[in-house]
Amino acid sequence: MLLAIDCGNTNTVFSIWDGTKFLATWRTSTEWQRTADQYFVWLSTLMKMRGIEAEIDEMIISSTVPRVVFNLRVLADRYFNCRPVVVGKPDCRLPVAPRVDAGTQVGPDRLVNTVGAWDRHGGDIVVVDFGTATTFDVVDTDGAYVGGVISPGVNLSLEALHQAAAALPHVDVSKPEKVIGTNTVACMQSGIFWGYVGLVRGICDRIRAERDRPMRIIGTGGLAPLFAQGDMLFDDIEDDLTMHGLTVIHRYNKETA
Ligand SMILES: Nc1ncnc2c1ncn2[C@@H]1O[C@H](COP(=O)(O)OP(=O)(O)O)[C@@H](O)[C@H]1O
Ligand SMILES: CC(C)(COP(=O)(O)O)[C@@H](O)C(=O)NCCC(=O)O
Ligand SMILES: [K+]
Structure with a gap:
């Protein structure tokens, strides 16, 4: 096992x-x-x-x-x-080598997401992963990781607001009823929720424009379904994408040993 x-x-x-x-x-x-x-x-x-x-x-x-x-x-x-x-150590092979600047250490979770997405869908994909950081991992036509975007994570941003401003409480992320908040918590939730909806939409649009071709957007991480309620952000939501990628890499290393 x-x-x-x-x-x-x-x-x-x-x-x-x-x-x-x-x-x-x-x-x-x-x-x-x-x-x-x-x-x-x-x-x-x-x-x-x-x-x-x-x-x-x-x-x-x-x-x-x-x-x-x-x-x-x-x-x-x-x-x-x-x-x-x-993953990320020299003796762990990936099905397709990443194409990034020499000497760059790509986060292994991002490489794994790329492999999982490539195995399920083929290339021309962006994986949006809502973890501690919110990452965008771009998969080329041949399955290679070719870079992406790292933004502050949702909970990290909420925590930073609370830490830095004396009058701002700790709040949990949720979808607010309205954009215009009429109390402190509602204002903060609106900023985070609609801010991240805009961030994801804006970055994905710019990635598509930069690559000049259609890209399939896959959301993963516990908060992906929440943000999908704000706009049509994802073509698919796959909570198990990282785990799937790990099993693919494991099998690949076994078969090519
Ligand atoms: N379903 C969820 N609802 C609310 N918060 C969540 C949910 N899933 C994860 N989180 C929060 O999102 C943040 C990132 O979680 P996680 O995906 O486990 O990050 P990482 O992979 O970086 O360890 C954490 O603060 C976690 O508590
Ligand atoms: C960007 C990350 C912090 C995301 O980590 P996570 O949110 O999954 O904990 C991680 O992938 C990382 O440390 N990356 C190294 C730099 C890079 O990927 O280019
Ligand atoms: K992750």
């Missing part, structure tokens, strides 16, 4: 696969101090509760936080007796 791990700056998602069959997924906060033993206790408890008996013998990791990879490698070695494939 394969354990695929997508470690973002806020949350780490574990998912378990029997070949291409999805079995289960669980989410924990990202903390680089967490040890292999802690991961194992947490994961094995959840697997037992779900009645998943078979043993994990393969692992793939994508991590935007370099420090957490050490303990995840220990987890693989100590408990699953395997050597993980780590």
Whole structure:
């Protein structure tokens, strides 16, 4: 069985696969101090509760936080007796090499999104991923990652407002009834919601214009469905795109070993 791990700056998602069959997924906060033993206790408890008996013998990791990879490698070695494939490391091959400036370290999550989108839809795609940052990953006609856009994440922006302005409270993101807010919270929610709708729309339009061809827009991340209520932003919303990409990269590395 394969354990695929997508470690973002806020949350780490574990998912378990029997070949291409999805079995289960669980989410924990990202903390680089967490040890292999802690991961194992947490994961094995959840697997037992779900009645998943078979043993994990393969692992793939994508991590935007370099420090957490050490303990995840220990987890693989100590408990699953395997050597993980780590996206972004020289010994992890990608189906199509990225075309970016020499020396650039592309976020592994963005490479994985690109591979997942290419496998499902072919090329000429933009993946919009609502994580800690909101990223736009552009997939060329041949499936290569050819760059994109990094914007501040939705919750990060809300938190920054709260931190920097004494009179602005912590608020959760939601779709406001009206654009013109008549209280502080409604004003902030409008700024974030309609601001991000405009940001996504504007950046995607400019990417399409720069590439001068139709591009399919795929939204992913927990907040994609919320922003899709504001405008026709996405052709598809695929919550499992990063995990799918991880399984594709894992299979590719196995087959080309
Ligand atoms: N369905 C959701 N509703 C509200 N907030 C969400 C939802 N899904 C994720 N978030 C928030 O969005 C932010 C990014 O989450 P996540 O996608 O896990 O980021 P990352 O991949 O960078 O770790 C976090 O602050 C998280 O709490
Ligand atoms: C842009 C990111 C911070 C997004 O991370 P996330 O929101 O998924 O935690 C991450 O992909 C990253 O650290 N990228 C490195 C720079 C780059 O992709 O060009
Ligand atoms: K992500």
